[in-house]
Amino acid sequence: MSPSSTGASAAPVTGDAVAIKNFAFSPATLKVTMGTTVTWINQDTDAHTVTSAGSGGPLHSAALNTHATYSYTFTKPGTYSYLCTIHPFMTATVEVTR
Amino acid sequence: MTGYHDSHDGVPAGHAEQPATEHGMSRRQLLRHAGWFGGAVVLTVASGEVISHIADSRETSSGTSSGTAVGAAAAANGALRFVQVSDSHIGFQGPANMDVAGSFTEAINQVNSLGFRPDFVMHSGDLTHLSTVGQFDQVKQMMTGMQTDRVFTVPGEHDSIGDAGRAYRKTFGMGTLGDGWYSFDTHGVHFIALVNTVSLEKLGHLGNDQIDFVRKDIAALSSDTPIVVFSHIPLFAMYPQWGWSTDDALKVIALLRRFSSVTCLNGHVHQLFTKTEGNITFHSATTTAYPLPKPGRAPAPTPQVVPARQLKDALGIRTVGFRQGDRELAIKDQRLA
Numbered sequence: 001m002s003p004s005s006t007g008a009s010a011a012p013v014t015g016d017a018v019a020i021k022n023f024a025f026s027p028a029t030l031k032v033t034m035g036t037t038v039t040w041i042n043q044d045t046d047a048h049t050v051t052s053a054g055s056g057g058p059l060h061s062a063a064l065n066t067h068a069t070y071s072y073t074f075t076k077p078g079t080y081s082y083l084c085t086i087h088p089f090m091t092a093t094v095e096v097t098r
Numbered sequence: 099m100t101g102y103h104d105s106h107d108g109v110p111a112g113h114a115e116q117p118a119t120e121h122g123m124s125r126r127q128l129l130r131h132a133g134w135f136g137g138a139v140v141l142t143v144a145s146g147e148v149i150s151h152i153a154d155s156r157e158t159s160s161g162t163s164s165g166t167a168v169g170a171a172a173a174a175n176g177a178l179r180f181v182q183v184s185d186s187h188i189g190f191q192g193p194a195n196m197d198v199a200g201s202f203t204e205a206i207n208q209v210n211s212l213g214f215r216p217d218f219v220m221h222s223g224d225l226t227h228l229s230t231v232g233q234f235d236q237v238k239q240m241m242t243g244m245q246t247d248r249v250f251t252v253p254g255e256h257d258s259i260g261d262a263g264r265a266y267r268k269t270f271g272m273g274t275l276g277d278g279w280y281s282f283d284t285h286g287v288h289f290i291a292l293v294n295t296v297s298l299e300k301l302g303h304l305g306n307d308q309i310d311f312v313r314k315d316i317a318a319l320s321s322d323t324p325i326v327v328f329s330h331i332p333l334f335a336m337y338p339q340w341g342w343s344t345d346d347a348l349k350v351i352a353l354l355r356r357f358s359s360v361t362c363l364n365g366h367v368h369q370l371f372t373k374t375e376g377n378i379t380f381h382s383a384t385t386t387a388y389p390l391p392k393p394g395r396a397p398a399p400t401p402q403v404v405p406a407r408q409l410k411d412a413l414g415i416r417t418v419g420f421r422q423g424d425r426e427l428a429i430k431d432q433r434l435a
Contacts, residue, residue: 022400
């Protein structure tokens with residue numbers, strides 16, 4: 001469950017969990033393989049969303065209150081950019097490989 | 099609604115009984131006014147008070163005032179007085195305020211205890227915390243308790259979650275254009291209510307349709323018409339790192355520069371802040387829900403937990419007065435009593 005570090009702290013991280021804490025997605029770049037279910041958990045006292053940037057992306061959570069979670073299973077490789085629509089300065093990426 | 103208020107019955111809304119140190123915020127506000135208006139400051143700020151007092155005497159002893167007061171009362175007859183409340187976040191649950199519905203009720207009671215009936219009340223966004231139908235219904239129901247002729251709103255980003263503001267507009271957007279923008283005139287003042295929370299692009303965003311609306315809306319107005327603009331997110335760059343700015347606001351500001359008096363009133367940042375640029379002043383309102391940190395004074399704009407007795411110091415309402423012939427509006431921020 002816990003993301004394993006690949007070295008530098010800013011480098012992409014593997015795992016299947018993203019924490020939402022202090023108005024940031026952590027890790028900011030998550031690397032997963034096809035078929036992985038990624039779970040986001042909101043640890044802030046404000047609400048957040050997990051929403052694909054631009055139109056047509058697959059990530060579309062409801063408003064996540066404190067402790068709420070959202071999961072999505074990535075079935076296609078690619079780079080998935082997303083943000084919090086309530087605080088759109090919060091941006092992050094999931095990189096999905098075969 | 100009255101249950102929560104009981105514990106405060108008999109406590110006047112004024113703050114004269116508060117220790118001097120607790121005047122910090124309003125004192126600073128007063129000093130800022132001094133900065134913008136130069137020698138007129140006392141007069142301008144005092145005129146808010148004077149308008150209130152005249153209104154009281156007119157309502158209780160109409161026609162019996164002395165000559166001076168009659169003259170002032172005559173001027174006050176044309177006076178506009180409205181209230182701004184903001185960021186009630188109905189539905190928020192957290193240690194920063196365990197009872198946002200209670201504190202919003204208290205703000206409503208404070209509006210109803212001003213000693214005059216405001217011409218209207220503007221709620222400048224984040225009425226709800228999660229945009230749910232239940233929260234929209236609750237806040238709408240609560241606002242019917244405000245003793246005023248009309249209630250206006252603009253949406254906050256918390257009112258536009260997941261549906262581009264459709265649920266907000268269904269409840270509050272009757273008769274508005276586009277994403278919920280509109281304008282109206284009263285007492286010689288032109289009001290514009292803008293929506294900058296629906297298509298966020300890191301910062302608040304107005305969009306070309308809305309900017310075109312403003313261009314056409316003000317085209318025929320004389321440049322000495324006082325303009326008041328409402329938006330949720332500030333139209334000035336208060337702190338872009340936290341999204342406290344609107345990326346295309348300068349297009350609207352450019353349209354407004356020809357007017358001799360422009361007042362932009364926003365919410366969103368949960369704290370009083372003022373900035374002036376030529377004839378345009380920006381005033382951020384406080385909240386009725388919970389405080390946020392000052393820009394950059396925390397890692398993120400997270401709800402701030404303060405000792406219980408300090409919470410109300412951070413919450414409040416704003417009254418705004420304007421008399422035809424005056425150049426400036428008299429803006430008075432009051433802590434939640």
